[in-house]
Amino acid sequence: MKKLIVIALLSAAPLFLSAADAPKKTIAITGARLLTVSHGIIENGTLVMADGKITAVGESGKVTVPSNAEVVDAHGMTVYPGLIDPETNFGLLEIGSDENTTDTAEPSDEIMPHMRVADAFHAETELIPVARLNGITNAVVAPASDDTIAGQDIFIQLAGADRDAMILGRDVALAMNFGAEQRRRGSHSAFPSTRMGLITQLRQSFFDAQDYMAKRDAAAKKDEKPEAKKDDKAESKKDDKSDTKKDDKADKPFKRDLKLEALIPYLKGERPVVIGVYEGYDIETIMKVAQEFHLKVILNHVTHSQEVLDKIAAYKVPVIVGSIYDFPRANERFDAVYTLPAELAKRGVKIAISSADAGGPVSSHSSRNLPYAAGFAVAYGLPYDEALKAITLNVADMFGFGDKLGSLDVGKTANVVLANGDPLDVRTSVKQVYIDGAAVPMVSRQTQLRDEYKK
């Protein structure tokens, strides 16, 4: 550990987690207040991590601490699962005003499902260590909201030997958006300039993809059949390819359409689509389309949905709610948005909370403030355990990592945070973050600057 810190201090480059490469020790955290998320709070608990996994959780005294374990005495400390930010642009944006460091959106068209965040994710970003120090251990990385279909998200771990080790899941969800922002062509008198245009374009794309899927499947079948009679006929075709006739068209090699192909898993309902939408009436519009095509929906934002909350509950879809710092309309009560997580949870909706700022996610420099958004939702009525779930287990569930992350349970990945108090309070300091069962050096470019100038 000490050695790792030294390496970290000497290295000007931001760290991935060098610790991930180190042999994994067995670590026992004893005497801590354990916020398990899945099964309540253990006031005086012990947690054991080995081989990157949580191997024991329970009351101190009832948990056997392995003899080879490094024991961390955590009396007076609070321990909880690593936090998961459900919407960031980590690795897609470094300095907000510098376009050279920005790969957040491809705005040349509204329908861009074939844009893959995995292709742009810059794992060495300085933003990740900064967030990690406040206990964020996992995140969804999504493109910006310019497009109706902006691309496909990745699910990351905020430490790892390299980029590929940090990406736990590629193309885990389709990033969609609907509302005023996507009508940008209106200023150039080009289609689509209205919500009518956006919806038409979107439905047409889905129909195109369905059609493509049918043709592709048919072509695949055809490919299979000739396998049996992979005959001289096929061979001869190859020769006189130049004068292919209309009748032979179907026998041409099937040409992939990357854009339409990208939509298929989502049209089959195999993976979720995350729909960023703010207004109640926009939610109703886009949900009609989502139902028409049987999409597996996660709603995102819904900050001006106060009048359709029951309807949202009836959709039976999970919701990433907020930013709760989004502004209420003029003449609305000041807390119209602050109270949304509580109002949705009250209606049985599974909620997550992201670190997005007012008006939507533009940069993830403040991902480290994720727990405070959850805490503020508690101030406005959300039960505490729901708030903690909204930044841990619920997020993991929504994106298909519920069996691996998000709670202190035996068998889960040992992403664990040790802090000197309530994780949702701004005054609390995180003392140690463990990812994959290894202590992460508590160093970022910012701590390096702090230490350089400290008297």
Next chain:
Amino acid sequence: MHRRPPLRLRQHRPILQIVLALATAIGCLVLPAVCFPEQASSPPQDIVFKNATVMTASHGTIEHGSVWVHAGKIAGVGTSVNAPADAVAVDATGQWLTPGIIDPHSHSALDSDVNEATSPVTPSMHMIDAFDNRDKALYQALAGGVTTELLLHGSANMIGGQAVVIKNKVGLDRDAMLFPNAHGSIKFASGENPKRVYGSRNQLPSTRMGNFEVMRQAFEDAKEYMASWDGYNAKVAKGDKDAVAPKRDLKLDALADVLRGKLYVQIHCYRADEFLTEEAIAHEYGYKIRAFHHALEMYKVADKIAPENTAIATFADWWGYKDEAWDAIPWNAVMSMREGVKVALKSDSNDHIRRLNQEAGKMVHYGGATEDEAIRMVTLNPAWIIGVDDHTGSIDVGKDADLVLWNKDPLSTYARAQKVYIDGDLFFDASLPGLGTPHFKGVMHDAGGFGGEDGEDGQ
């Protein structure tokens, strides 16, 4: 959008703003209530808050404390006070009482008229001319406990305009919201914004060299102007009836006020080297810098700035939105404070202004500020920067009764402002239905949710 997105994303925004502006303009024509708000009756002569945790900001925290308000002023504070028997009693058991939160850097309620970005030197702009006292941002800030704001010109210009200080008396008319007899302030800028705004038009300045040269030239012009007036005044004093007064020039008048020390100089400035240059120019021309705003690199040179008695108004933890915010660290405020710099936290945002108390709470985490030091960063210290610390910013006898009652420790994430008093009058009460505003019954305007982090929005 809140954080500064890539520039091309921002192109969508003016459309929204025009729509909103039209909507509010139409609302004003159609709805007479816009122009005639109701106003509540006058507040009680005496109020006494009992059994609160009183965070005074000047002399520590008093558990089970009482505060007596008489005629809009604080008349007593302590474990017991001599309030008259007929004082309206507020049982504050289990609650916290703090001075009103003060934001020394806001661009709220200016209906996007933040920057007169047509010249790098515009000192005769007065923000009061753009002040829209019905902007919803004022209400939303009030509900977060904000009682005083310094509304500043933006940072497009090296020398911007003159600020207006308001008391957040939502529901009163425009002039009743002005902070009485507040000291004048003028906004200066430096660094990326001026050089980008004018450089993109192929005008001076397009570099930091150009930035500072523009400033020096302005002061040379002002010196000449002052000399001509001094000469004229001397002639008049000698009884010279033929003396011809120089032509009044509003721009040079304002710059002369800077040189004469009549205006507090508030400078948008990020980088360590630029603090030093700004101080050197201030020495050269003989004015004082009241505060550096943003000041994200102050931790690098705090020991050199502390003797200048220049304060900073900084962010708790914002960073990375532009190159000159790349070396920002959340320990800046406390590290600078430990070197003797007076530190305030500010919003520069219609979002963060609503929870500056939490930004102060973060300082307990980042650098280990005491709760007393932390609360001072959003009360007494910003009051000093604005120049109203004799009147507000702490719970002391004789000061204005600008007070916030919180349900939880205001430095925690969980605190909600329950009641907000300004000059002893209740302007926000969360227990009331609807907006919770005893004085405001009309229709609010919406300027589109200003959220820029460095005062350049509205360009």
